[in-house]
Amino acid sequence: MDMRIKEAVELFQEVLFYGTERVIRSVDNPLWEEFSPEQMQSLKLIGKEGQITSARLAVLQGVHKSAVSNRTKKLLQKELIQVVQTADRREKLLELTAAGRAVLEESDKILAEYVENLMSEQVDDQEIEQFLKIFRKLSAIMKTDGV
Amino acid sequence: MDMRIKEAVELFQEVLFYGTERVIRSVDNPLWEEFSPEQMQSLKLIGKEGQITSARLAVLQGVHKSAVSNRTKKLLQKELIQVVQTADRREKLLELTAAGRAVLEESDKILAEYVENLMSEQVDDQEIEQFLKIFRKLSAIMKTDGV
DNA sequence: ACTGATAGTTTAGGGGGTAAACTATTGACC
DNA sequence: GGTCAATAGTTTACCCCCTAAACTATCAGT
Secondary structure (H helix, E strand, O other): OHHHHHHHHHHHHHHHHHHHHHHHHHOOOHHHHHOOHHHHHHHHHHHHHOOEEHHHHHHHHOOOHHHHHHHHHHHHHOOOEEEEEOOOOOOEEEEEOHHHHHHHHHHHHHHHHHHHHHHHHHOOHHHHHHHHHHHHHHHHHHHHOOO | OHHHHHHHHHHHHHHHHHHHHHHHHHOOOHHHHHOOHHHHHHHHHHHHHOOEEHHHHHHHHOOOHHHHHHHHHHHHHOOOEEEEEOOOOOOEEEEEOHHHHHHHHHHHHHHHHHHHHHHHHHOOHHHHHHHHHHHHHHHHHHHHOOO
């Protein structure tokens, strides 16, 4: 059991902490150079929720509201999102523009191709099932605890 | 098959791209506040190789040599690593100091406890096997291609 | 009306990264 | 031996990201 923990820790660090970063940096795709991963994540979440407040976006992304404020400013400049005023005038709802939806779709398409390509080449059918199972679990754990 | 790809893409983004970052930020451990993940990765790699050049470290971390230069400067200031001159006077070998080794050990211990705790609580034995299998695969893929 | 709570923005300070210019040193070739 | 291109690292300019704390505006309850 002890050895397995040790290996798990190594793999954890290697894949989750460092591997992903390295991979993101090495991908050369015009979309990913123009928009940062964090900006893409914002688009994704805004798209999923339809309309969303800064405060909620901060919770979902796990960052301070000031970080969100900074990000939304950039997305507004790029005209990928727009602001809708609500009755409570302190609050602003963010939603995607047509351009924002287009970017999001394009990004999803690229990633889908990437993953599909990867899986068909290097991963067999049974492994895909296991991959999905493990990642569903990880996703759930990350949302509640923290790893 | 198409639905599975779609789910895989979602999980990919959620867990690898964003989840890990969020988790790292939310962990409150004095060690992790004092040293960035990148600095810890440097320590880990230097420790693993014993002695290493900046150039090699840059390749292993997948970043430019200027980024490594910046990081090593900080680690030197914190006295976690030291420099050894070689015959080729352009080149510098980096190695851990005793303090560096101590930090690395402490970090591994903390992570091991974390992972162990997580697994015993939320993951059953069979899942651990699957987890290891999938992550070994991911690790291998990340080292060659990029995801 | 007052006052405390809430939503967002701003500022200061510190992480990360790239790309390109620059220093120092080496090694190969004439 | 002298010249010059290649190599290892550093520096600089410019960008992204983050937190913490101060600040503005607005709302809601007493």
